[in-house]
Amino acid sequence: MAPPTRGRPRSFDRDAALDKALRLFWRQGYEATSISDLTGELGIGAPSLYAAFGDKKQLFDETVTAYGARYGGFAARALAEEPTARAAVARTLREAAIEYTIPGQPGGCMVISAGINTTNAEVAARLERMRNANVDAFEQRIRADMAAGTLPAQTNAAALARYVGTVMQGMSQSARDGADRAELLTVAELALRAWDEPAAGG
Structure with a gap:
């Protein structure tokens, strides 16, 4: 041998x-x-x-x-290419429903799921920073729309951005739990209805 x-x-x-x-x-x-x-x-x-x-x-x-380069850049592209925060969020959530459920690919988002239960503080911190960076990017875009008058001046930018991040994390876990694309697209549309409610500005 x-x-x-x-x-x-x-x-x-x-x-x-x-x-x-x-x-x-x-x-x-x-x-x-x-x-x-x-x-x-x-x-x-x-x-x-x-x-x-x-x-x-x-x-x-x-x-x-x-x-980030191969699979996870859809939110950044939406923020860069869409004319408003609302349009960027709509595109991001709809694309999340698609990206998180691609056949032959692990479900959900790696950045959301890969650090669950890790005892490595550096790994956990890096993934947390990446998730929060996405929320910060949404908040900056929301604040830009507030300054431009596209969103009401009383909009709670931080809470609205965190809402988007929370929905994405929930969609990711749901995909891992077996939710299909149609279900997640429905979730995306429901989340957008909530965005449009007057309470979003509270």
């Missing part, structure tokens, strides 16, 4: 391996994903994993960055 090889396979595709690791963390979360899980998923030995990506934490950090 030939001795096991210690290096990476000659056909090793780092980008494809990164995507496999990303999806594994997305499905299982940071805490529940072991080095053994990762090497099994990527089809390489532990030394090769460390050589290519560093330790588990370094690999996770890289997958989070890749997730």
